[in-house]
Amino acid sequence: MAIPRAAKTLRRTRIQEEKEEQILEAALDVFSARGFRGSTIDQIAEVAGMSKPNLLYYFRTKEAMHRALIDRVLYTWLEPLRAFDAEGNPEEEIRSYIRRKLEMARDFPRESRLFANEVLQGAPHIEDELKGPLKQLVDEKAEVIRAWAKSGKIAECDPYHLIFSIWSTTQHYADFDVQVRAVLGQEHAGDGRFEDAARFLEQLFIGGLRPDTPAT
Amino acid sequence: MAIPRAAKTLRRTRIQEEKEEQILEAALDVFSARGFRGSTIDQIAEVAGMSKPNLLYYFRTKEAMHRALIDRVLYTWLEPLRAFDAEGNPEEEIRSYIRRKLEMARDFPRESRLFANEVLQGAPHIEDELKGPLKQLVDEKAEVIRAWAKSGKIAECDPYHLIFSIWSTTQHYADFDVQVRAVLGQEHAGDGRFEDAARFLEQLFIGGLRPDTPAT
């Protein structure tokens, strides 16, 4: 007879490792495309290629699946902001932050949409992460930006809204991909739009933050 | 006995007018907060203060409700972009477009989230609107921006990505409101963040598009 699932974590077998991986991969597919409430366990099971009860053997509830997925993805997702370096050259730091975020929008759109869905619907499952770790990280980086402005390396500006702007402009290409494609038309079906976006956003942010720019 | 609902639209009574209004208002509440698939007719009925069958007397399906809501809101939603004037002063036009979009994010966050939810999940119900009317409008305005750049009134830049940037940065304050609040903290609970955002975004876009700015 199977051990009660509460004791399952004592030792992790190879199969556990593999199946949980499979499941979370499928869950990312489904949750990112339909949101938590719009997703069903059956859909995830089908994508994962296993039966629903089998899925529920590894994650006892839909919520547990979602939480495990969020936990797993969140750390990676904040990596670019964490890499933001106080010692570096401001212009270059901002430029590479934009580039990194755009690359993530291009290469990990599901992760972007997972969070977008969650935040858009009131962040019922990640409120703590937003108010805790995320806020702390942003506070820290905002201080860096503020110091750059103070020392005249970039224009005086609100660092929080600067960060929000970089988030929104870059993630837009993942979250609103359908709309971007629809507006740009068929000819931008490839990844060219990401290079165009990178060029434009660098121009915008570097130009907009140039120290001699008088605050309006 | 009630007339089959197909014939209902021949003449609209006062009650029809009122109830449909009530329902769409409730539907906006629910759909914008939970997305189409995550919403239930019962929830809308409860918010609207009427029974589910009564709701279904006015809109035969959940889809019909959603479609009516989209139709009703879409035109208004594009108003700011439509107001973008080729004859006006470029700097002032961009500035006031940003301001208008920010005001909409502040005053009509539900409308913003309704579209965000829809687009985020692949725009299954509004693909035609995106590829048709929206694309046409954007194409038209992009041409205006391109002309401004050509005549040296603003910097050379990709007009499409400029428009995307204004959309994303402004709508961010509606769609990701929870996250913005979480990061800014309790002290920005009021509407002050919208003024800060307006100031920053004007600085960013006006500075970033200043004609003497060399494209990087």
Add this chain to the structure above:
DNA sequence: CGGATATTTGACCGATTGGTAAACATTACA
């Protein structure tokens, strides 16, 4: 091998889903 443990599945559960049927209540209007 063999038995213990871990994994998988089909059948099933109560609750909720979108939607219907028909009886009942109200309104508009001649």
Add this chain to the structure above:
DNA sequence: TGTAATGTTTACCAATCGGTCAAATATCCG
């Protein structure tokens, strides 16, 4: 005022939801 059309509700439906259970199967290890 009467009656036909409009509006509302109760009771209900089949399908799907998240989740359980016990039996069946696969794997591990001595």
